[in-house]
Amino acid sequence: MNIDLLKLKTALSDDIAVQFVLKLRLINYRFLPKNNFKIVSKHFKNNLKTLKQGLISPLKFNNALTNIIQENGRLYKEPWFYGFEYEYRNQKLVDIELQDISKYIIGKKILDFGCGSGEISNVLSQQNKKVTLIDITDHRTDPNKKLNFIKSYDSSIIPLDDKSIDTSLVFSVLHHNNSTIIKKLILELKRITKKRIIIKEDIYNIDMIQNKEKLKNDVFLQEFCTLSLKSQLNVIILSDFISNLIIQNNTQIDFPFNFFDDISWRKLFSEFDLQLKLVYLDGMRRDESDYYGSCHIYYIIDVL
Numbered sequence: 001m002n003i004d005l006l007k008l009k010t011a012l013s014d015d016i017a018v019q020f021v022l023k024l025r026l027i028n029y030r031f032l033p034k035n036n037f038k039i040v041s042k043h044f045k046n047n048l049k050t051l052k053q054g055l056i057s058p059l060k061f062n063n064a065l066t067n068i069i070q071e072n073g074r075l076y077k078e079p080w081f082y083g084f085e086y087e088y089r090n091q092k093l094v095d096i097e098l099q100d101i102s103k104y105i106i107g108k109k110i111l112d113f114g115c116g117s118g119e120i121s122n123v124l125s126q127q128n129k130k131v132t133l134i135d136i137t138d139h140r141t142d143p144n145k146k147l148n149f150i151k152s153y154d155s156s157i158i159p160l161d162d163k164s165i166d167t168s169l170v171f172s173v174l175h176h177n178n179s180t181i182i183k184k185l186i187l188e189l190k191r192i193t194k195k196r197i198i199i200k201e202d203i204y205n206i207d208m209i210q211n212k213e214k215l216k217n218d219v220f221l222q223e224f225c226t227l228s229l230k231s232q233l234n235v236i237i238l239s240d241f242i243s244n245l246i247i248q249n250n251t252q253i254d255f256p257f258n259f260f261d262d263i264s265w266r267k268l269f270s271e272f273d274l275q276l277k278l279v280y281l282d283g284m285r286r287d288e289s290d291y292y293g294s295c296h297i298y299y300i301i302d303v304l
């Protein structure tokens, strides 16, 4: 696991971002039994405090990191916490994602690049799609082990033939890679995809986006937009760290925190002659009562 410590330290030093992320990350646990909510709340706050206290020296910071990874492992093994997270990530989240984007998926041959647990592919395969899952690490949960999985050994290469896929899904993957690899991956996606690429990312600086329907009913997104751009970036950095490391205890993933703002993503796509068909800002509100831990956007791209 490689972490861009400078970016993480900068984010941890931004009190506005830390407070915003804590509020956003804790809201969905409010329906847990009171005692369990208290445990999660204390855990998140203590983890961030311990890391912040470690900022004074590299050795202290590394020790703090090692300790919190062990502690998070313990919380993740608690059946009530694991059950809560499993239900959200493998059931609710996938339903919401597919509600949002299934109308943009074209064709039968689907690539789930950086598939993680593989849950979205599981649902798509039940809808008769021919899914291919690729990841550098096999994080698949049991029921998804039957799906067609290819382990990737080079993070900048997609081991598939030219134009062998109709729609490629790339959900929350690119920011875990450095900029050179991101560019190579976009070229690879263009090479192997016949029709469409759908990229989901955490986003900041959303001024350019024309359709901001989501802003109306999304109080967190409204507040997020009032933060400075630096704090917005720090929010998504901290949120990514909390989600992958503190909540899911995923130590097999890199954290270069390579988040771009909306303008930079658009520039990158046009650099590679990719036609942006639609930008769907999903924001922070995921349903009536709950929120994502970050600000989400989907770039729906046509490959010509």
Ligand SMILES: C[S@@+](CC[C@H](N)C(=O)[O-])C[C@H]1O[C@@H](n2cnc3c(N)ncnc32)[C@H](O)[C@@H]1O
Pocket: 113, 114, 115, 116, 117, 134, 135, 136, 137, 139, 152, 154, 155, 156, 170, 171, 172, 173, 174, 176, 177, 244, 252, 253
């Ligand atoms: C945050 S998880 C997202 C998983 C899944 N796409 C989802 O939305 O739930 C990121 C996944 O991308 C994978 N990944 C990151 N960079 C990759 C690369 N260059 N090639 C293949 N997989 C990659 C990681 O191993 C991890 O499983």
